[in-house]
Protein backbone atom coordinates (compact mmCIF):
# COMPACT_ATOMS: atom_id res chain seq x y z
CA UNK A 1 0.00 0.00 0.00
CA UNK A 2 2.77 2.37 1.04
CA UNK A 3 4.63 1.71 -2.22
CA UNK A 4 1.51 2.40 -4.29
CA UNK A 5 1.12 5.72 -2.48
CA UNK A 6 4.76 6.57 -3.09
CA UNK A 7 4.51 5.75 -6.82
CA UNK A 8 1.32 7.86 -7.06
CA UNK A 9 3.12 10.75 -5.37
CA UNK A 10 6.13 10.52 -7.65
CA UNK A 11 3.90 10.40 -10.73
CA UNK A 12 1.89 13.42 -9.56
CA UNK A 13 5.07 15.44 -9.28
CA UNK A 14 6.68 13.98 -12.37
CA UNK A 15 6.93 17.12 -14.40
CA UNK A 16 9.59 17.34 -17.09
CA UNK A 17 11.74 19.54 -14.85
CA UNK A 18 11.47 17.15 -11.95
CA UNK A 19 12.35 14.18 -14.15
CA UNK A 20 15.47 15.94 -15.30
CA UNK A 21 16.43 16.74 -11.70
CA UNK A 22 15.87 13.13 -10.69
CA UNK A 23 17.95 11.91 -13.59
CA UNK A 24 20.78 14.32 -12.79
CA UNK A 25 20.72 13.39 -9.09
CA UNK A 26 20.78 9.68 -9.88
CA UNK A 27 23.59 10.15 -12.43
CA UNK A 28 25.61 12.18 -9.94
CA UNK A 29 25.05 9.51 -7.32
CA UNK A 30 26.21 6.70 -9.60
CA UNK A 31 29.15 8.65 -10.97
CA UNK A 32 30.25 9.42 -7.44
CA UNK A 33 29.69 5.87 -6.21
CA UNK A 34 31.51 4.35 -9.21
CA UNK A 35 33.99 7.19 -9.71
CA UNK A 36 37.00 4.91 -9.97
CA UNK A 37 35.58 1.54 -10.93
CA UNK A 38 33.04 -0.15 -13.17
CA UNK A 39 29.35 -0.04 -12.37
CA UNK A 40 28.19 -3.11 -10.51
CA UNK A 41 31.62 -3.87 -9.04
CA UNK A 42 32.90 -3.49 -5.48
CA UNK A 43 35.37 -0.67 -4.82
CA UNK A 44 38.75 -2.19 -3.92
CA UNK A 45 41.11 0.50 -2.74
CA UNK A 46 43.22 -2.27 -1.18
CA UNK A 47 44.25 -3.51 -4.64
CA UNK A 48 46.74 -2.03 -7.09
CA UNK A 49 45.26 -1.06 -10.43
CA UNK A 50 46.68 0.15 -13.73
CA UNK A 51 46.02 3.87 -14.29
CA UNK A 52 43.22 4.82 -16.66
CA UNK A 53 39.98 3.69 -14.98
CA UNK A 54 36.87 5.70 -15.90
CA UNK A 55 33.79 6.30 -13.73
CA UNK A 56 31.19 3.60 -14.39
CA UNK A 57 33.23 2.04 -17.22
CA UNK A 58 36.23 1.07 -15.13
CA UNK A 59 39.07 -0.23 -17.29
CA UNK A 60 36.91 -1.06 -20.29
CA UNK A 61 38.12 1.93 -22.41
CA UNK A 62 41.73 1.14 -21.51
CA UNK A 63 41.37 -2.49 -22.60
CA UNK A 64 39.52 -1.49 -25.76
CA UNK A 65 42.46 0.71 -26.79
CA UNK A 66 45.06 -2.04 -26.54
CA UNK A 67 45.75 -3.56 -29.96
CA UNK A 68 45.00 -7.29 -29.95
CA UNK A 69 48.60 -8.14 -30.81
CA UNK A 70 49.77 -6.36 -27.64
CA UNK A 71 47.25 -7.68 -25.12
CA UNK A 72 49.55 -10.02 -23.22
CA UNK A 73 52.30 -7.38 -23.24
CA UNK A 74 49.85 -5.20 -21.30
CA UNK A 75 49.57 -7.93 -18.68
CA UNK A 76 53.34 -8.34 -18.60
CA UNK A 77 53.86 -4.59 -18.17
CA UNK A 78 51.41 -4.50 -15.25
CA UNK A 79 53.17 -7.46 -13.67
CA UNK A 80 56.47 -5.60 -13.83
CA UNK A 81 55.03 -2.30 -12.61
CA UNK A 82 52.42 -3.45 -10.08
CA UNK A 83 53.68 -6.86 -9.00
CA UNK A 84 51.98 -10.26 -9.24
CA UNK A 85 48.64 -9.08 -7.80
CA UNK A 86 46.63 -6.28 -9.37
CA UNK A 87 43.11 -5.72 -10.54
CA UNK A 88 40.83 -4.18 -13.14
CA UNK A 89 37.07 -3.69 -13.15
CA UNK A 90 34.79 -4.04 -16.18
CA UNK A 91 31.06 -3.38 -16.53
CA UNK A 92 28.89 -6.51 -16.92
CA UNK A 93 31.94 -8.77 -16.55
CA UNK A 94 32.94 -7.62 -13.04
CA UNK A 95 36.16 -7.23 -11.09
CA UNK A 96 39.15 -9.27 -12.16
CA UNK A 97 41.96 -9.93 -9.72
CA UNK A 98 45.13 -10.95 -11.51
CA UNK A 99 47.38 -13.25 -9.49
CA UNK A 100 50.50 -14.26 -11.38
CA UNK A 101 52.41 -16.41 -8.94
CA UNK A 102 52.74 -20.21 -8.65
CA UNK A 103 51.33 -20.09 -5.10
CA UNK A 104 48.20 -18.20 -6.18
CA UNK A 105 47.59 -20.48 -9.14
CA UNK A 106 47.98 -23.61 -7.01
CA UNK A 107 45.70 -22.12 -4.36
CA UNK A 108 42.88 -21.38 -6.80
CA UNK A 109 43.22 -24.41 -9.07
CA UNK A 110 44.15 -26.97 -6.42
CA UNK A 111 43.87 -26.22 -2.69
CA UNK A 112 40.65 -24.18 -2.83
CA UNK A 113 39.36 -25.73 -6.04
CA UNK A 114 35.70 -25.77 -5.00
CA UNK A 115 35.64 -22.02 -4.31
CA UNK A 116 36.17 -21.23 -8.02
CA UNK A 117 34.12 -22.13 -11.09
CA UNK A 118 33.93 -21.42 -14.80
CA UNK A 119 30.65 -19.60 -14.17
CA UNK A 120 27.69 -18.59 -16.35
CA UNK A 121 29.43 -15.73 -18.17
CA UNK A 122 31.99 -18.07 -19.68
CA UNK A 123 29.31 -20.62 -20.47
CA UNK A 124 27.25 -17.93 -22.22
CA UNK A 125 30.12 -16.65 -24.33
CA UNK A 126 31.51 -20.06 -25.24
CA UNK A 127 28.27 -22.03 -25.18
CA UNK A 128 27.90 -22.23 -28.98
CA UNK A 129 31.22 -24.00 -29.11
CA UNK A 130 31.26 -26.03 -25.91
CA UNK A 131 27.56 -26.78 -25.29
CA UNK A 132 27.37 -28.87 -22.13
CA UNK A 133 30.77 -30.45 -22.73
CA UNK A 134 33.57 -30.67 -20.18
CA UNK A 135 35.19 -27.29 -20.84
CA UNK A 136 32.34 -25.04 -19.82
CA UNK A 137 30.81 -27.30 -17.19
CA UNK A 138 31.11 -27.26 -13.42
CA UNK A 139 29.91 -29.47 -10.58
CA UNK A 140 28.34 -32.87 -11.21
CA UNK A 141 28.31 -32.59 -15.01
CA UNK A 142 32.04 -31.79 -15.07
CA UNK A 143 32.80 -34.57 -12.58
CA UNK A 144 30.96 -37.17 -14.65
CA UNK A 145 32.69 -36.22 -17.90
CA UNK A 146 36.08 -36.00 -16.26
CA UNK A 147 35.70 -39.48 -14.78
CA UNK A 148 34.61 -41.00 -18.09
CA UNK A 149 37.30 -39.27 -20.08
CA UNK A 150 40.10 -39.98 -17.60
CA UNK A 151 39.29 -43.66 -17.90
CA UNK A 152 39.17 -43.57 -21.69
CA UNK A 153 42.43 -41.65 -21.99
CA UNK A 154 44.14 -44.31 -19.93
CA UNK A 155 42.90 -47.23 -22.00
CA UNK A 156 46.04 -48.75 -23.52
CA UNK A 157 44.31 -49.71 -26.77
CA UNK A 158 43.17 -46.11 -27.20
CA UNK A 159 46.71 -44.82 -26.75
CA UNK A 160 48.02 -47.26 -29.33
CA UNK A 161 45.21 -46.34 -31.68
CA UNK A 162 46.05 -42.63 -31.41
CA UNK A 163 49.71 -43.36 -31.96
CA UNK A 164 48.89 -45.15 -35.26
CA UNK A 165 46.62 -42.27 -36.31
CA UNK A 166 49.36 -39.69 -35.73
CA UNK A 167 51.80 -41.64 -37.90
CA UNK A 168 49.27 -41.93 -40.74
CA UNK A 169 48.43 -38.21 -40.62
CA UNK A 170 52.09 -37.18 -40.23
CA UNK A 171 52.87 -39.12 -43.40
CA UNK A 172 50.51 -36.77 -45.25
CA UNK A 173 52.44 -33.83 -43.76
CA UNK A 174 55.65 -35.35 -45.16
CA UNK A 175 54.11 -35.74 -48.61
CA UNK A 176 53.20 -32.06 -48.60
CA UNK A 177 56.64 -31.03 -47.36
CA UNK A 178 58.27 -33.22 -50.01
CA UNK A 179 56.36 -31.44 -52.77
CA UNK A 180 57.20 -28.01 -51.32
CA UNK A 181 60.88 -28.96 -51.02
CA UNK A 182 61.04 -30.12 -54.64
CA UNK A 183 59.17 -27.10 -55.96
CA UNK A 184 61.09 -24.69 -53.71
CA UNK A 185 57.87 -23.11 -52.48
CA UNK A 186 57.39 -21.51 -49.08
CA UNK A 187 54.95 -23.13 -46.69
CA UNK A 188 52.81 -21.82 -43.86
CA UNK A 189 53.95 -24.16 -41.12
CA UNK A 190 51.31 -22.94 -38.68
CA UNK A 191 48.49 -23.73 -41.11
CA UNK A 192 50.06 -27.09 -41.86
CA UNK A 193 50.12 -27.99 -38.16
CA UNK A 194 46.49 -26.87 -37.74
CA UNK A 195 45.50 -29.16 -40.60
CA UNK A 196 47.54 -31.99 -39.11
CA UNK A 197 45.99 -31.74 -35.65
CA UNK A 198 42.44 -31.32 -36.96
CA UNK A 199 42.72 -34.32 -39.25
CA UNK A 200 44.32 -36.36 -36.49
CA UNK A 201 41.47 -35.41 -34.20
CA UNK A 202 38.88 -36.34 -36.79
CA UNK A 203 40.44 -39.79 -37.02
CA UNK A 204 40.87 -40.17 -33.26
CA UNK A 205 37.40 -38.91 -32.43
CA UNK A 206 35.25 -40.16 -35.28
CA UNK A 207 37.40 -42.70 -37.00
CA UNK A 208 37.61 -40.50 -40.10
CA UNK A 209 39.97 -37.66 -40.98
CA UNK A 210 38.44 -34.32 -42.03
CA UNK A 211 40.58 -34.38 -45.18
CA UNK A 212 42.33 -31.03 -44.60
CA UNK A 213 45.78 -32.42 -45.39
CA UNK A 214 44.56 -33.70 -48.75
CA UNK A 215 43.27 -30.23 -49.57
CA UNK A 216 45.79 -27.85 -48.00
CA UNK A 217 45.31 -24.92 -50.35
CA UNK A 218 41.53 -25.44 -50.50
CA UNK A 219 38.86 -25.16 -47.83
CA UNK A 220 37.10 -27.88 -45.84
CA UNK A 221 33.67 -26.61 -44.67
CA UNK A 222 33.92 -28.20 -41.23
CA UNK A 223 37.37 -26.65 -40.62
CA UNK A 224 36.28 -23.20 -41.83
CA UNK A 225 33.18 -23.15 -39.62
CA UNK A 226 35.12 -24.56 -36.71
CA UNK A 227 37.80 -21.83 -37.00
CA UNK A 228 35.27 -19.04 -37.51
CA UNK A 229 33.14 -20.08 -34.55
CA UNK A 230 36.22 -20.38 -32.31
CA UNK A 231 37.23 -16.83 -33.30
CA UNK A 232 33.70 -15.47 -32.69
CA UNK A 233 33.50 -17.05 -29.24
CA UNK A 234 36.97 -15.74 -28.35
CA UNK A 235 35.94 -12.20 -29.33
CA UNK A 236 32.96 -12.46 -26.98
CA UNK A 237 35.30 -12.80 -24.00
CA UNK A 238 36.64 -9.31 -24.64
CA UNK A 239 33.31 -7.63 -25.28
CA UNK A 240 30.58 -7.36 -22.61
CA UNK A 241 28.15 -6.15 -25.29
CA UNK A 242 28.72 -9.07 -27.65
CA UNK A 243 25.05 -10.09 -27.73
CA UNK A 244 24.02 -6.65 -28.97
CA UNK A 245 26.95 -6.46 -31.40
CA UNK A 246 26.14 -9.86 -32.88
CA UNK A 247 22.42 -9.06 -33.12
CA UNK A 248 23.20 -5.87 -35.05
CA UNK A 249 25.80 -7.33 -37.40
CA UNK A 250 26.15 -10.39 -39.59
CA UNK A 251 28.38 -12.04 -36.95
CA UNK A 252 25.40 -13.51 -35.06
CA UNK A 253 23.92 -15.18 -38.14
CA UNK A 254 27.33 -16.53 -39.18
CA UNK A 255 27.86 -17.99 -35.69
CA UNK A 256 24.47 -19.75 -35.93
CA UNK A 257 25.38 -21.11 -39.35
CA UNK A 258 28.79 -22.36 -38.16
CA UNK A 259 27.34 -24.00 -35.08
CA UNK A 260 24.64 -25.74 -37.12
CA UNK A 261 27.16 -26.99 -39.70
CA UNK A 262 29.59 -28.38 -37.16
CA UNK A 263 26.88 -30.10 -35.14
CA UNK A 264 25.10 -31.49 -38.20
CA UNK A 265 28.34 -33.00 -39.50
CA UNK A 266 29.11 -34.53 -36.09
CA UNK A 267 25.55 -35.85 -35.63
CA UNK A 268 25.61 -37.48 -39.06
CA UNK A 269 28.75 -39.38 -38.13
CA UNK A 270 27.21 -40.52 -34.84
CA UNK A 271 23.98 -41.62 -36.50
CA UNK A 272 25.87 -43.44 -39.23
CA UNK A 273 27.84 -45.21 -36.53
CA UNK A 274 24.61 -46.16 -34.76
CA UNK A 275 23.06 -47.59 -37.90
CA UNK A 276 26.13 -49.26 -39.40
CA UNK A 277 27.93 -50.26 -36.20
CA UNK A 278 31.62 -49.87 -35.50
CA UNK A 279 33.73 -51.57 -38.13
CA UNK A 280 37.17 -52.48 -36.99
CA UNK A 281 39.58 -55.26 -37.65
CA UNK A 282 41.37 -54.83 -34.36
CA UNK A 283 40.52 -54.16 -30.72
CA UNK A 284 41.32 -50.47 -31.14
CA UNK A 285 38.44 -48.06 -30.78
CA UNK A 286 38.08 -44.37 -31.48
CA UNK A 287 36.93 -41.81 -28.92
CA UNK A 288 33.36 -41.82 -30.20
CA UNK A 289 33.05 -45.57 -29.87
CA UNK A 290 34.43 -45.51 -26.35
CA UNK A 291 31.96 -42.81 -25.29
CA UNK A 292 29.09 -44.57 -27.11
CA UNK A 293 29.78 -47.65 -25.05
CA UNK A 294 29.87 -45.61 -21.82
CA UNK A 295 26.78 -45.10 -19.66
CA UNK A 296 25.71 -42.27 -17.37
CA UNK A 297 25.28 -42.55 -13.59
CA UNK A 298 21.84 -44.18 -14.13
CA UNK A 299 23.31 -46.76 -16.46
CA UNK A 300 21.74 -45.13 -19.56
CA UNK A 301 23.69 -44.63 -22.82
CA UNK A 302 24.68 -41.04 -23.63
CA UNK A 303 22.39 -39.11 -25.99
CA UNK A 304 23.54 -38.14 -29.48
CA UNK A 305 23.50 -34.41 -28.63
CA UNK A 306 25.61 -35.02 -25.55
CA UNK A 307 28.04 -37.12 -27.57
CA UNK A 308 28.41 -34.25 -30.03
CA UNK A 309 29.23 -31.88 -27.15
CA UNK A 310 31.77 -34.28 -25.73
CA UNK A 311 33.57 -34.94 -28.99
CA UNK A 312 33.60 -31.28 -30.03
CA UNK A 313 35.04 -30.29 -26.67
CA UNK A 314 37.92 -32.67 -27.13
CA UNK A 315 38.53 -31.46 -30.64
CA UNK A 316 38.59 -27.84 -29.48
CA UNK A 317 40.79 -28.71 -26.52
CA UNK A 318 43.33 -30.59 -28.50
CA UNK A 319 43.46 -29.17 -31.96
CA UNK A 320 44.61 -25.55 -31.79
CA UNK A 321 46.63 -25.94 -28.59
CA UNK A 322 48.91 -28.63 -29.98
CA UNK A 323 49.28 -27.05 -33.43
CA UNK A 324 50.16 -23.70 -31.89
CA UNK A 325 52.72 -25.18 -29.52
CA UNK A 326 54.40 -26.97 -32.44
CA UNK A 327 54.46 -23.77 -34.49
CA UNK A 328 55.95 -21.65 -31.68
CA UNK A 329 58.51 -24.37 -31.06
CA UNK A 330 59.71 -24.39 -34.69
CA UNK A 331 59.81 -20.58 -34.59
CA UNK A 332 61.80 -20.46 -31.33
CA UNK A 333 64.38 -23.03 -32.43
CA UNK A 334 64.99 -21.30 -35.74
CA UNK A 335 64.76 -17.64 -34.75
CA UNK A 336 67.84 -15.39 -34.66
CA UNK A 337 69.62 -15.59 -31.35
CA UNK A 338 68.67 -19.17 -30.48
CA UNK A 339 71.63 -21.44 -29.85
CA UNK A 340 72.15 -23.38 -33.11
CA UNK A 341 73.23 -26.48 -31.23
CA UNK A 342 69.60 -26.98 -30.09
CA UNK A 343 68.45 -28.05 -33.55
CA UNK A 344 71.53 -30.26 -33.97
CA UNK A 345 70.84 -32.01 -30.65
CA UNK A 346 67.21 -32.49 -31.60
CA UNK A 347 68.08 -34.02 -34.98
CA UNK A 348 70.70 -36.24 -33.37
CA UNK A 349 68.09 -37.58 -30.95
CA UNK A 350 65.68 -38.28 -33.82
CA UNK A 351 68.39 -40.18 -35.67
CA UNK A 352 69.39 -42.11 -32.56
CA UNK A 353 65.87 -43.03 -31.47
CA UNK A 354 64.10 -43.51 -34.78
CA UNK A 355 66.80 -44.01 -37.42
CA UNK A 356 64.75 -44.73 -40.53
CA UNK A 357 61.87 -46.33 -38.65
CA UNK A 358 58.43 -44.96 -37.97
CA UNK A 359 57.70 -43.77 -34.43
CA UNK A 360 55.57 -45.95 -32.20
CA UNK A 361 53.83 -45.52 -28.89
CA UNK A 362 57.01 -46.71 -27.17
CA UNK A 363 59.66 -44.71 -29.04
CA UNK A 364 58.29 -41.35 -27.98
CA UNK A 365 59.30 -42.05 -24.39
CA UNK A 366 62.91 -41.91 -25.57
CA UNK A 367 62.51 -38.52 -27.26
CA UNK A 368 63.43 -36.68 -24.07
CA UNK A 369 65.09 -33.74 -25.79
CA UNK A 370 62.18 -33.23 -28.18
CA UNK A 371 59.81 -33.22 -25.22
CA UNK A 372 62.02 -30.63 -23.51
CA UNK A 373 61.90 -28.48 -26.67
CA UNK A 374 58.09 -28.76 -26.72
CA UNK A 375 57.70 -27.84 -23.05
CA UNK A 376 60.16 -24.98 -23.35
CA UNK A 377 58.09 -23.55 -26.21
CA UNK A 378 54.94 -23.91 -24.08
CA UNK A 379 56.66 -21.98 -21.29
CA UNK A 380 57.36 -18.96 -23.51
CA UNK A 381 54.25 -19.20 -25.68
CA UNK A 382 51.64 -21.13 -23.67
CA UNK A 383 48.73 -22.25 -25.85
CA UNK A 384 46.30 -20.89 -23.25
CA UNK A 385 48.02 -17.59 -22.41
CA UNK A 386 45.45 -16.20 -20.02
CA UNK A 387 42.69 -17.80 -17.99
CA UNK A 388 40.03 -16.96 -15.46
CA UNK A 389 37.70 -18.48 -12.87
CA UNK A 390 34.90 -16.91 -10.94
CA UNK A 391 35.04 -17.01 -7.14
CA UNK A 392 31.87 -18.58 -5.70
CA UNK A 393 32.79 -18.44 -1.98
CA UNK A 394 34.62 -15.53 -0.32
CA UNK A 395 38.27 -16.51 -0.07
CA UNK A 396 41.70 -15.21 0.92
CA UNK A 397 44.59 -15.63 -1.52
CA UNK A 398 48.00 -16.80 -0.21
CA UNK A 399 49.35 -13.21 0.02
CA UNK A 400 46.37 -12.17 2.18
CA UNK A 401 44.38 -10.53 -0.64
CA UNK A 402 40.63 -10.95 -0.14
CA UNK A 403 38.56 -12.16 -3.05
CA UNK A 404 34.78 -11.98 -2.79
CA UNK A 405 32.19 -14.26 -4.37
CA UNK A 406 31.36 -12.87 -7.81
CA UNK A 407 34.88 -11.52 -8.44
CA UNK A 408 37.16 -13.21 -10.97
CA UNK A 409 40.56 -14.69 -10.33
CA UNK A 410 42.64 -14.33 -13.48
CA UNK A 411 46.16 -15.48 -14.23
CA UNK A 412 48.49 -15.60 -17.18
CA UNK A 413 50.82 -18.49 -17.98
CA UNK A 414 52.34 -16.16 -20.60
CA UNK A 415 53.34 -13.62 -17.95
CA UNK A 416 54.53 -16.25 -15.47
CA UNK A 417 56.55 -18.06 -18.16
CA UNK A 418 58.46 -14.79 -18.74
CA UNK A 419 59.00 -13.88 -15.11
CA UNK A 420 62.61 -13.70 -13.90
CA UNK A 421 61.40 -14.15 -10.34
CA UNK A 422 59.89 -17.52 -11.31
CA UNK A 423 62.31 -18.87 -13.95
CA UNK A 424 65.58 -17.03 -13.32
CA UNK A 425 67.60 -14.38 -15.18
CA UNK A 426 67.78 -16.34 -18.48
CA UNK A 427 63.97 -16.52 -18.62
CA UNK A 428 63.69 -15.10 -22.15
CA UNK A 429 66.21 -17.52 -23.58
CA UNK A 430 64.82 -20.57 -25.39
CA UNK A 431 66.70 -23.21 -23.46
CA UNK A 432 65.36 -26.81 -23.56
CA UNK A 433 68.22 -27.92 -21.31
CA UNK A 434 66.39 -26.38 -18.35
CA UNK A 435 64.01 -29.36 -18.62
CA UNK A 436 66.69 -32.04 -18.74
CA UNK A 437 67.91 -33.79 -15.59
CA UNK A 438 66.07 -31.38 -13.35
CA UNK A 439 63.08 -31.77 -11.10
CA UNK A 440 59.76 -31.33 -12.89
CA UNK A 441 58.40 -27.83 -12.16
CA UNK A 442 55.25 -27.69 -10.05
CA UNK A 443 51.91 -27.24 -11.86
CA UNK A 444 51.75 -23.72 -10.42
CA UNK A 445 55.16 -22.79 -11.84
CA UNK A 446 54.55 -24.35 -15.26
CA UNK A 447 50.83 -23.79 -15.64
CA UNK A 448 50.62 -24.18 -19.44
CA UNK A 449 48.70 -27.44 -18.95
CA UNK A 450 46.61 -25.95 -16.09
CA UNK A 451 46.76 -27.42 -12.57
CA UNK A 452 44.81 -29.40 -10.00
CA UNK A 453 41.71 -31.52 -10.62
CA UNK A 454 41.11 -29.81 -13.97
CA UNK A 455 44.64 -30.22 -15.27
CA UNK A 456 44.70 -30.88 -19.02
CA UNK A 457 43.42 -34.35 -19.73
CA UNK A 458 45.17 -34.54 -23.05
CA UNK A 459 48.71 -33.62 -21.98
CA UNK A 460 50.24 -37.01 -22.77
CA UNK A 461 48.13 -37.25 -25.88
CA UNK A 462 49.44 -33.85 -27.04
CA UNK A 463 53.03 -34.80 -26.30
CA UNK A 464 52.65 -38.09 -28.18
CA UNK A 465 51.16 -36.29 -31.17
CA UNK A 466 53.84 -33.58 -31.13
CA UNK A 467 56.77 -35.96 -30.78
CA UNK A 468 55.45 -38.13 -33.61
CA UNK A 469 55.25 -35.29 -36.08
CA UNK A 470 58.49 -33.61 -34.91
CA UNK A 471 60.35 -36.89 -35.27
CA UNK A 472 58.94 -37.72 -38.68
CA UNK A 473 59.56 -34.23 -40.08
CA UNK A 474 63.15 -34.04 -38.83
CA UNK A 475 63.96 -37.52 -40.11
CA UNK A 476 63.61 -36.15 -43.61
CA UNK A 477 63.52 -32.38 -43.78
CA UNK A 478 65.23 -29.22 -42.71
CA UNK A 479 63.00 -26.26 -42.06
CA UNK A 480 64.12 -22.63 -41.84
CA UNK A 481 62.19 -19.44 -41.19
CA UNK A 482 61.60 -17.14 -44.15
CA UNK A 483 62.28 -14.20 -41.82
CA UNK A 484 64.24 -15.36 -38.78
CA UNK A 485 64.41 -11.83 -37.33
CA UNK A 486 60.65 -11.34 -37.21
CA UNK A 487 58.59 -12.17 -34.13
CA UNK A 488 55.30 -13.59 -35.47
CA UNK A 489 52.42 -11.50 -34.09
CA UNK A 490 49.98 -13.49 -31.98
CA UNK A 491 46.23 -13.25 -32.38
CA UNK A 492 43.93 -12.71 -29.43
CA UNK A 493 41.85 -15.77 -28.79
CA UNK A 494 41.26 -18.22 -25.98
CA UNK A 495 44.45 -19.78 -27.34
CA UNK A 496 47.70 -18.46 -28.84
CA UNK A 497 47.44 -18.52 -32.65
CA UNK A 498 50.01 -16.97 -34.99
CA UNK A 499 48.09 -14.16 -36.60
CA UNK A 500 49.99 -14.22 -39.89
CA UNK A 501 50.99 -17.88 -39.87
CA UNK A 502 54.61 -19.06 -39.95
CA UNK A 503 56.25 -18.86 -43.39
CA UNK A 504 59.04 -21.44 -43.66
CA UNK A 505 61.29 -22.92 -46.32
CA UNK A 506 61.82 -26.62 -46.53
CA UNK A 507 64.64 -28.72 -47.97
CA UNK A 508 65.28 -32.44 -47.92
CA UNK A 509 67.92 -33.61 -45.52
CA UNK A 510 70.99 -35.03 -47.14
CA UNK A 511 71.14 -38.82 -46.85
CA UNK A 512 73.58 -39.76 -44.14
CA UNK A 513 75.56 -42.91 -43.69
CA UNK A 514 74.02 -45.15 -41.06
CA UNK A 515 70.47 -43.89 -41.39
CA UNK A 516 68.67 -40.67 -40.63
CA UNK A 517 67.56 -38.87 -43.73
CA UNK A 518 65.79 -40.88 -46.42
CA UNK A 519 63.73 -39.85 -49.44
CA UNK A 520 59.95 -39.56 -49.10
Ligand code: HEM
Pocket residue numbers: 134135146149313314317318319321322325378382383384387447448449450453454455456457458459461462
Ligand atom coordinates in the same frame (compact mmCIF):
# COMPACT_ATOMS: atom_id res chain seq x y z
C1 HEM B 1 49.92 -28.50 -26.17
C2 HEM B 1 48.70 -28.93 -26.07
C3 HEM B 1 47.74 -28.59 -24.96
C4 HEM B 1 47.78 -27.61 -24.02
C5 HEM B 1 48.83 -26.54 -23.84
C6 HEM B 1 46.59 -27.74 -23.22
C7 HEM B 1 46.27 -26.93 -22.16
C8 HEM B 1 45.12 -27.03 -21.43
C9 HEM B 1 44.68 -26.08 -20.44
C10 HEM B 1 45.42 -24.82 -20.06
C11 HEM B 1 43.51 -26.53 -19.95
C12 HEM B 1 42.63 -25.84 -18.92
C13 HEM B 1 41.58 -25.05 -19.65
C14 HEM B 1 40.54 -24.49 -18.75
O1 HEM B 1 39.87 -25.24 -18.06
O2 HEM B 1 40.37 -23.29 -18.74
C15 HEM B 1 43.21 -27.77 -20.61
C16 HEM B 1 42.10 -28.52 -20.33
C17 HEM B 1 41.76 -29.64 -21.03
N1 HEM B 1 42.47 -30.23 -22.04
FE1 HEM B 1 44.23 -29.59 -22.76
N2 HEM B 1 45.88 -28.81 -23.67
C18 HEM B 1 46.54 -29.36 -24.74
C19 HEM B 1 46.14 -30.43 -25.48
C20 HEM B 1 45.05 -31.20 -25.22
C21 HEM B 1 44.65 -32.36 -25.98
C22 HEM B 1 45.41 -32.91 -27.16
C23 HEM B 1 43.49 -32.80 -25.44
C24 HEM B 1 42.63 -33.97 -25.82
C25 HEM B 1 43.02 -35.01 -26.38
C26 HEM B 1 43.17 -31.96 -24.33
C27 HEM B 1 42.08 -32.11 -23.53
C28 HEM B 1 41.75 -31.28 -22.50
C29 HEM B 1 40.52 -31.39 -21.75
C30 HEM B 1 39.44 -32.43 -21.94
C31 HEM B 1 40.52 -30.36 -20.82
C32 HEM B 1 39.44 -30.04 -19.80
C33 HEM B 1 39.78 -30.67 -18.50
C34 HEM B 1 38.77 -30.34 -17.42
O3 HEM B 1 38.14 -29.28 -17.46
O4 HEM B 1 38.63 -31.17 -16.53
N3 HEM B 1 44.12 -30.99 -24.23
N4 HEM B 1 44.20 -28.06 -21.49
